[in-house]
Amino acid sequence: MERRSHGNWHPMTDPAPNSPTxxxxxxxxxxxxxxxxxxxxxxxxxxxxxxxxxxxxxxxxxxxxxxxxxxxxxxxxxxxxxxxxxxxxxxxxxxxxxxxxxxxxxxxxxxxxxxxxxxxxxxxxxxxxxxxxxxxxxxxxxxxxxxLPLYPRAPGAELGEMVHSAEGVEPLRDDDMKPFAGLSALAARLGTKGKPDNETDD
Structure with missing residues (x-):
């Protein structure tokens, strides 16, 4: 299982030395x-x-x-x-x-x-x-x-253009929740670069 940080979890207080855990x-x-x-x-x-x-x-x-x-x-x-x-x-x-x-x-x-x-x-x-x-x-x-899911969403919930924004704070946008969206688009463009104009993927 891949290791990654999640939230503000910290180890719980150690149980008794002879605990079954x-x-x-x-x-x-x-x-x-x-x-x-x-x-x-x-x-x-x-x-x-x-x-x-x-x-x-x-x-x-x-x-x-x-x-x-x-x-x-x-x-x-x-x-x-x-x-x-x-x-x-x-x-x-x-x-x-x-x-x-x-x-x-x-x-x-x-x-x-x-x-x-x-x-x-x-x-x-x-x-x-x-x-x-x-x-x-x-x-x-x-x-x-x-x-646990990093960004849980209720059924039908859409981020839209803005989620939360306090006064003087840059609003959180949909693209902020998808940090690799730009990379995916770039990869798609590079995949078609150099192909003849009349050649397309099936």
Whole structure:
């Protein structure tokens, strides 16, 4: 699953060290998978909804396993399902979002995260340094933040020419919501450049 930032999500407060949502990597079985099934209660969902700016988080479920690979690697595979209500970017009306995502993480001992202002994205974005603790609540929250639509729209809602504009602020226009529209148009023009006038695509 592609990593990207979403909203103002920050990791939730760490649960108790012996909570079922946390697994100390040094204490996991080196020979067989450790299975998990995580479904936070209503208060935990409400707090996560507040952090993500959701109107409601009706359901959140993360189920899967942590599997040892050799002596220095753990692989987490899981399925995240969720049901949430977001605000329409045009009308602010509730927009339902149904999430069903496969999660794959590889934790490798001795791996260090690159430092510096300019960091190249690794070819394998599932690869992470081995943590001391694998926190299911944090994994579920991050995966949900990545999976939620960035610009939810209610059925029939159109941005039109202007969405919101405070006094002295440049109005948000439809093209602002589509940063790659200009590139698509340019690509289309370049695709026909150099063709004879009487040659067109079928």
């Amino acid at each position: 946390r697994f100390r990597t040094g204490g996991l079985s080196p020979r067989k998978p450790t299975r998990f099934d995580y479904a936070p209660d209503g208060s935990a969902r409400a707090e996560l909804a507040r952090q993500l700016g959701l109107l409601a988080l009706k359901r959140l479920h993360l189920a899967g396993e942590i599997r040892p690979v050799g002596r220095d690697e753990l692989v987490l595979t899981a399925r995240l399902t969720a049901a949430a209500d977001q605000s329409c970017v045009v009308t602010l009306k509730p927009v339902a979002a149904a999430i069903d995502e496969e999660i794959h993480r590889r934790y490798v001992a001795g791996l260090t995260e690159p430092q510096g202002a300019e960091v190249e994205m690794p070819e394998d974005d599932t690869l992470e340094p081995m943590p001391e603790v694998i926190d299911l609540a944090e994994i579920a929250a991050e995966a949900l933040a990545l999976a």
